[in-house]
Every structure is written in structure tokens, then in C-alpha cells.
Amino acid sequence: MKNKTVIITGASSGIGKEIAKHFIEKGSNVIMNSSNSENLQKAFLDLNSPLNAIYFSGDISKKETGEKLVALAMENFGSVDVLINNAGIFSPKPFLEVKENDLDMFWNVNLKGTFFTSQAVIPQMLKQKNGSIINIGTVLVDHAISGFPASAPLTSKGAIHAFTRQLATEFGKDNIKVNTIAPGIIRSPLQKKIGVENADSLAGLHLLNRIGEANEIAEAAYYLATSDFITGETINVAGGHTIGHSI
Incomplete structure (x- = not known):
């Protein structure tokens, strides 16, 4: 992946920031995106303002954001080799309490963001006759938890699968290869956002009896980005979450 160009959405924190760090360290040219400009700039500075990375703040649910990311990739690095559709939002809410604006929010960011940004990169990938798109889903699409009502976000994530x-x-x-990574419970700021104060308390949901780390998702993304013979797959990076539980 040295000198290959990678666009990463939702790169200002958590999994996205760790993916950006991993690819930057491997010598890839990285374009970091987030809707929060302040957090994005901080993330870029936290990574020591690498010369092989730039950042652009924009709402990924807007079609023009993906188009701008591609334009920046071409202007600065001359190619678009990998897109990692990491940007997303997720929060539990009982089904009967979901309002129309809740559903719109998940569909706009999670699905439309992934859809439009993919639509933006594919014309250049067609010219190159090569490319990799990596989407971020969730194991909960295939292995739901009754005590964690999340029909609205899971509908959008299922659509991504x-x-x-x-x-x-x-x-x-x-x-052009297209795959999904479906994480289990990963140590990231998302956990506190959805009300989980101690993410390690959920370790038993995984056969390995621990939660995952963001770098483990980054490693999976790098593997898929470099693979030439995997496409159409959903790769569970979840410590056995979909197979059973450790209780």
C-alpha cells in the first residue's frame, strides 16, 4: 500500500482514526474525513501532521462531500486506490419510540454516506482498472441482542451489508473489490456515546472473552485493501461473537 491513496471517512476518532494511523504508518497517502472539523484537525495533529496525509471536513451524507474527497485525492496524490466507508452513527432506541427523524438520520449518514462516497470513487477506479472499497457494518446485523434495541441503526447497517x-x-x-468489516464490541468513544460506561463488561459477548481493539479493525482493513482475490464478503472481526458467547 506504499504510495497508494486511501480515503477514510469518519477518521477523527475511534476506529477511523486508528485506520488512518495504520495506513499512514504503512506509507499510504491518506485523506481523512469527518463532519466535525475541530475533532478532525485534532486527530491530524495527534498523528503528528503526517506529510502523506491531508484532511477535509464535510458531511458524508451530502453527495458533494464524496466528490470533493475524490478531487482532493487526484489533485494531491493522483489516484484513488482504496475507500474505507467508516463514517457512521449508532445508538439504541426501542422500536416503538423511533421517530421519522431518527430513521432519516441513520439512513442519511450510514447508508447514503456509504452509497454516495462509493459512487464518487468508482469512476476513477474504473479508469485505473483497480480499486478496493471497504464498508463498516456490524455483527449485530446477523446476531442481534434482545437487551440492545437498535432496529433503526441496524436497518441501515443491514442495507450496507x-x-x-x-x-x-x-x-x-x-x-474493483468491495467488502464489509463487521466489528464486534470495540474499545472506542462510541461505547460511552451509547451509554456503556465499562466496555470491558461486555467481554462475555465474545468467545475470546474480551472486547476488540481499534487497531484490530485497522489490521483487517489493511488486509482487505491489499487482497486481490476477496470480494463481496462480510468479514466478522468480533472474537467469535456470531458463533457463541463466553458467560
Whole structure:
């Protein structure tokens, strides 16, 4: 991945920031995106303002944001080799309490953001006859938890899983690979945002009896970015969450 260009959305914290760090250290050219300009700038500075990275703040649910990210990639680095659709929002809410604006919020950021940004990068990938798109889903699509009501965000994440398979089918002949990473419980700021004060208390949801670390998602993303013969797959990085539990 040295000198390859990678666009990462939702890169200002947590998993996205760790993915950016990993690719930067591997010598990739990285474009970091987030809707929060202050957090994004801080993340860039935390990574020591690397010369092989730039950042751009913008709402990923807006089509023009993806188009701008591609333009920046071409202007600064001359290619678009990998897109990592990490930007997303997630919070539990009982089904009967979900309002229309809740549903719109999840669909706009999670699905439309992934859809439009993918739509923005594919024309350049077609010219290059090569590319990799990596989406971030969740194991909860296939292994829900009754005490964690999240029908609204999971509907949008489930759509991303389906979108991955369809896009891989449509562009496989063009050597564009499309895959999803489905994380389990990962140590990140998201946990506190959704009311989990002690993420390690959820270790038993995984057969390995621990939660995951953000760098483990970054390593999976790097593997998929470098693979030439994996497409249309959903890779669970979840310590056995979908297989069973450690209780």
C-alpha cells in the first residue's frame, strides 16, 4: 500500500482514526474525513501532521462531500486506490419510540454516506482498472441482542451489508473489490456515546472473552485493501461473537 491513496471517512476518532494511523504508518497517502472539523484537525495533529496525509471536513451524507474527497485525492496524490466507508452513527432506541427523524438520520449518514462516497470513487477506479472499497457494518446485523434495541441503526447497517454484495457483483469484472468489516464490541468513544460506561463488561459477548481493539479493525482493513482475490464478503472481526458467547 506504499504510495497508494486511501480515503477514510469518519477518521477523527475511534476506529477511523486508528485506520488512518495504520495506513499512514504503512506509507499510504491518506485523506481523512469527518463532519466535525475541530475533532478532525485534532486527530491530524495527534498523528503528528503526517506529510502523506491531508484532511477535509464535510458531511458524508451530502453527495458533494464524496466528490470533493475524490478531487482532493487526484489533485494531491493522483489516484484513488482504496475507500474505507467508516463514517457512521449508532445508538439504541426501542422500536416503538423511533421517530421519522431518527430513521432519516441513520439512513442519511450510514447508508447514503456509504452509497454516495462509493459512487464518487468508482469512476476513477474504473479508469485505473483497480480499486478496493471497504464498508463498516456490524455483527449485530446477523446476531442481534434482545437487551440492545437498535432496529433503526441496524436497518441501515443491514442495507450496507446487502449493498456490499451487490456492488461487488456489479464491478467485479472491473477488478474493483468491495467488502464489509463487521466489528464486534470495540474499545472506542462510541461505547460511552451509547451509554456503556465499562466496555470491558461486555467481554462475555465474545468467545475470546474480551472486547476488540481499534487497531484490530485497522489490521483487517489493511488486509482487505491489499487482497486481490476477496470480494463481496462480510468479514466478522468480533472474537467469535456470531458463533457463541463466553458467560
